[in-house]
Amino acid sequence: MVSARSIIYYATHVQELRNIIQWTTWHDPVHERKPEKESPELKECFRLLDLTSRSFSAVIKELHPELLVPVVVFYLILRGLDTIEDDMTVDIAEKEPLLRNFHAHLDDETWTYDGNGPNEKDRELLVKFDVVAKEYNKIKSSYQKIITDICHRMGDGMADYAKKGNVSVQTIADYEQYCHYVAGLVGEGCTRCFVEAKLANPVLLSRPELTESMGQFLQQTNIIRDIREDHDDGRCFWPKEVWSKYVPEFGDLFLPENREKASHCQSEMILIALQRADDCLFYMAGVKEQSVFNFVAIPQSMAIATLELCFQNPAMFERNIKITKGAACGLMMQSTQNLEVVCAVFRRYARLIHKKNSPRDPHFLDISIACGKIERFIESIFPSQIAKSLPAGTNANGAVVPAVAAPGQKALTSEEEAKKKQEETEAKWDMYYMMLAVFGTLGLISCLMIGVAWLAGARFDLALSGLKGGNFFPNKGELPSAAQSVASKFESAVHSEL
Amino acid sequence: MATSIPETLQVLVTGGSGFLGTGIVSALLEKYPKWRISILDHRPPDPQVANRLDQILSADIRVAESVHRAFINYTPDLVVHTAGVIPAGTKRYSRKEEDWLRVKAVNYDGTRHILDAALASGCKLFVYTSSCTVVTDDMEHDYFYMDEKIPTGLATLHYGKSKGMAERYVLSPEHAGKGLVACALRPCTIIGPTDTAVISRFHEVIMNGETNFLVGDGNNLYDFMYIDNAVLAHILAVENLLTTQTAAGHVFFISNQEPMYFWDFLAYVWAQFDHVPNYRVHIPETLAWAVASVLECKTWLTGTASALDRGSVRDGARSLFANNDKAKRILGYEPKVGLSEGVKLTCMIPSD
Structure with a gap:
């Protein structure tokens, strides 16, 4: 076929x-x-x-x-x-x-x-x-x-x-x-x-x-x-x-x-x-x-x-x-x-x-x-908006949480432990190889998973813009007050721009 | 208030020797042969209409006294005020005070003088040729399918700013209170066989060898309109003020209602001069803007003319086209010459 x-x-x-x-x-x-x-x-x-x-x-x-x-x-x-x-x-x-x-x-x-x-x-x-x-x-x-x-x-x-x-x-x-x-x-x-x-x-x-x-x-x-x-x-x-x-x-x-x-x-x-x-x-x-x-x-x-x-x-x-x-x-x-x-x-x-x-x-x-x-x-x-969306850089809330932060941190701590235990260079190199292997595997799996999700239609563009917009938490239920204030700040910024 | 179009009428067309003015004068003479049409201009009238004119008033509209003198023994029933100055070429983006004063003297002070003199003489009907630039000369934005709800007064370029001031003066409630019945038309860029300004500017680009470059993605849409349609809209406005007066106090965007890709329009004009660029490079707008800024600094330091400025970069990458629904609804305006035909007619003359 x-x-x-x-x-x-x-x-x-x-x-x-x-x-x-x-x-x-x-x-x-x-x-x-x-x-x-x-x-x-x-x-x-x-x-x-x-x-x-x-x-x-x-x-x-x-x-x-x-x-x-x-x-x-x-x-x-x-x-x-x-x-x-x-x-x-x-x-x-x-x-x-x-x-x-x-x-x-x-x-x-x-x-x-x-x-x-x-x-x-x-x-x-x-x-x-x-x-x-x-x-x-x-x-x-x-x-x-x-x-x-x-x-x-x-x-x-x-x-x-x-x-x-x-x-x-x-x-x-x-x-x-x-x-x-x-x-x-x-x-x-x-x-x-x-x-x-x-x-x-x-x-x-x-x-x-x-x-x-x-x-x-x-x-x-x-x-x-x-x-x-x-x-x-x-x-x-x-x-x-x-x-x-x-x-x-x-x-x-x-x-x-x-x-x-x-x-x-x-x-x-x-x-x-x-x-x-x-x-x-x-x-x-x-x-x-x-x-x-x-x-x-x-x-x-x-x-x-x-x-x-x-x-x-x-x-x-x-x-x-x-x-x-x-x-x-x-x-x-x-x-x-x-x-x-x-x-x-x-x-x-x-x-x-x-x-x-x-x-x-x-x-x-x-x-x-x-x-x-x-x-x-x-x-x-379907009129285009005359006031374009916020130009890059004006978003006060620019901190983007990297998706791989959690596994990265874990690996970092194990690296510190390893440093304390063995200070010899050979061991250090071992560590590097291990890290490479771990990160490589993680990366490969992430890429595969993201790739599969993308092929199946996941909208990463929406997810990213959501993160940029301060929506760090799922929309269900009540927003934590901190996120809410960030979100409302962002919203008011949009309105003033309009 | 008249309900049918009068048999006889005294009409004054200011700028009656100009591109649009001549068109309006000819159309009025054609449609209403019994009307007495006069012009006010500092240039001689078009020879084809000269002997059919009632009066040829000569005045410098920048000077109140000069305009006043022209109206001493003359009372029109209706004025079509088309006189104005369009800063040509790079002057369009000028930020020099002396340039502003020159433009303002004609477009704003001139309009004030004409309107005041007309009112003083007892004329109550006034059609003002404004411009879409009263909105679009605020360079901050694109204008997709803009309508009359967009506020004016934000234009930064001399032309749009002066036309906007004049438009607000003409339509001010104070004048309506004095019995003035006025409306304003906002045409987009008008093209036609007898106008050489637009086409010659595009022709210049070939001479400068700049046809391989375009700013932005090339998808920006622009309004152009053929002269006959602009004339038609003016005739409809005149007829409206003479009959139902539903247009009184209103502004109307008028165009060909066929926005086309700005860079295609240029490419077509160039092709009429047998010039087709072999390749075309898209320059991102931000890059062009940055280059223009540098060039402008150099201009500012050395005092020489700049080849590229931020204004023309914006103009080349923006979309601007209007919604004509209001003109259609109130004036019954519907373009009668299609843009394709209009562009072809316009380009025929210079290639001969």
């Missing part, structure tokens, strides 16, 4: 290794499935979910119980549509009515479809679609209505696109319309379900552009990153309006001599997506429940990290590039807390993009402005 390459990678990227360990050891699902109460059909749906979804399955399964089944069903239905749309072996004469009428089959608990080509990886989903329909018919009618509506509109959109014979996307408007059908509508359906479940602010329904941006941001990022894979499969979603500015034929983007032109084209595509980022943060501010927040935030964080990975990266035209598992685990941890942490992720990646941005790029200015827009939005909801 673990390749030599990844061992070397994580040995040199310890932070990422730490992320993987932390995520796998500490992450508790917000809500857990209760398989013992699930019907056999629902169990089968979960199996199909794992089969068809690479990235969404885990977050979906942690959703709030109210939303769990509707979202699973919603996902599988849309996946079913997608499987028909993607399959190039299905003739358009058969495909078009199939897409347009897909929503009508949902009430029919016996409908299945086995016309997909044998190589279609999600073929099984449609062959066993009756289990999905059975579960669909058990959920609340308000959710059914939303799902049918989205399924209907998406099916029509896909059919229109397929009827055009999958000609390459012409204008930016076409491109955004395509993204609307395959992702924007999903966003709309999800938002309506969240609001229906009272787990998101109903205001989101009156700001459809925010929902749209959520879908567009994800879909555009995928389209940008997958350019090579799609091209090899004979597909192209990049709008001609953009790439034709740089090369006469789409395939020319992959030629080594066009590397610079391809990079400029890439920046323009990234710019179009990046301009949606602040809307996405705004949307996430409207989510009220933790599991729903995680569900929407994880893909968004992954998307901005992916955009940063793609930006100014010529490898994107040569192979499929991906963020590393370690980075992904870190992003998942940061996306399952709160909006402020997610904002910090967005700010971090905006600055990384800003750092890579080059004045030689024709989109330099606009990309800089787009990154500034993200920063400004974050500042508007």
Whole structure:
């Protein structure tokens, strides 16, 4: 499983290794499935979910119980549509009515479809679609209505696109319309379900552009990153309006001599997506429940990290590039807390993009402005303190207790005893060797323990700042009066500084 | 109190020959052709608007008597006071008394003289072009998304200090008691094709071969605004005072609402002159500050001009950008030219 390459990678990227360990050891699902109460059909749906979804399955399964089944069903239905749309072996004469009428089959608990080509990886989903329909018919009618509506509109959109014979996307408007059908509508359906479940602010329904941006941001990022894979499969979603500015034929983007032109084209595509980022943060501010927040935030964080990975990266035209598992685990941890942490992720990646941005790029200015827009939005909801925290040195209470003081003192006394007993130099040297051994062992063990704690997510930065702040004792119960007076002194110092 | 915009009006634009003033005059002539627009300036007006002006008043606003004379046979209905002096280059950080007196004479005394003369002539409506520096020239802080709640009076640099004094004078309750209806706008750095001050200063950096260095982490955000948007905000302020007067007594930060990385702005301007630094070295702010302090001591001892001073180090590493919600809410201000386009338009002229 673990390749030599990844061992070397994580040995040199310890932070990422730490992320993987932390995520796998500490992450508790917000809500857990209760398989013992699930019907056999629902169990089968979960199996199909794992089969068809690479990235969404885990977050979906942690959703709030109210939303769990509707979202699973919603996902599988849309996946079913997608499987028909993607399959190039299905003739358009058969495909078009199939897409347009897909929503009508949902009430029919016996409908299945086995016309997909044998190589279609999600073929099984449609062959066993009756289990999905059975579960669909058990959920609340308000959710059914939303799902049918989205399924209907998406099916029509896909059919229109397929009827055009999958000609390459012409204008930016076409491109955004395509993204609307395959992702924007999903966003709309999800938002309506969240609001229906009272787990998101109903205001989101009156700001459809925010929902749209959520879908567009994800879909555009995928389209940008997958350019090579799609091209090899004979597909192209990049709008001609953009790439034709740089090369006469789409395939020319992959030629080594066009590397610079391809990079400029890439920046323009990234710019179009990046301009949606602040809307996405705004949307996430409207989510009220933790599991729903995680569900929407994880893909968004992954998307901005992916955009940063793609930006100014010529490898994107040569192979499929991906963020590393370690980075992904870190992003998942940061996306399952709160909006402020997610904002910090967005700010971090905006600055990384800003750092890579080059004045030689024709989109330099606009990309800089787009990154500034993200920063400004974050500042508007989470203002930075104007009065910075106390500068170093002004802390009157600077005595930091070294963590290894106690064993050190013990060793010192034994050293004194030893000095008294034996004054010969040879014995002295023995002592030194012993001390070295003792301290070495202690040090090694300390390092190992601290290292393990750090890998598991211990926050030494918080502990240290706590010590600096005079909190020498655990916060439980009453503070000893001396510590209290120190603490209050420190507090008053902070206030006067403010 | 008028509720609709009057057909005819006498408007005086001080500093009407300047960068912003010319823009305001043209916009007013365009939008309200029946209004009689006059300017007060010590420079001749822009030839494109000169023959459409009602009166061209010449006065030295530093001298009360001179201003008073200009108003003897003239009573405007409304004054837009844009006249002022911006200390250029390293003068911005000057701490010399004589420099302060020069700046104060124009920005503070000049405003007093204009306002007093206008009031004395019977004019009750007054739009004052203040500056965001009334806040940001207190160099101690960064200003992230600042709004109008931040107190003024702490600015240490001559420009912001003098503009702040003038702003408080214009909006003092004493004048409101006399019937004055006034508001103040605080634009950030304004750029535009006809202004050469900002761009030429950035161009100087290429000449000095200093483009490889930047102070701080390069993540600091700055507000810039395109001239048309600054003009628009002034027109909206004029219209507000003529109609609902909800802006009376208020100050408004105005910008393009698109803060951008300060050093990117410079890099973009340089790129317009075909200059792209091959490498860039980040100098920690504290180090630059220390070097600047040493250089300033040398300057103080030898009396020569310093290449680097602590003020410009702070300016290069600070974030300052404003929240325009108040201007949007009360004036209905919304920038109409995007910053990207504005910067491109601004840089087009010198590269021709």
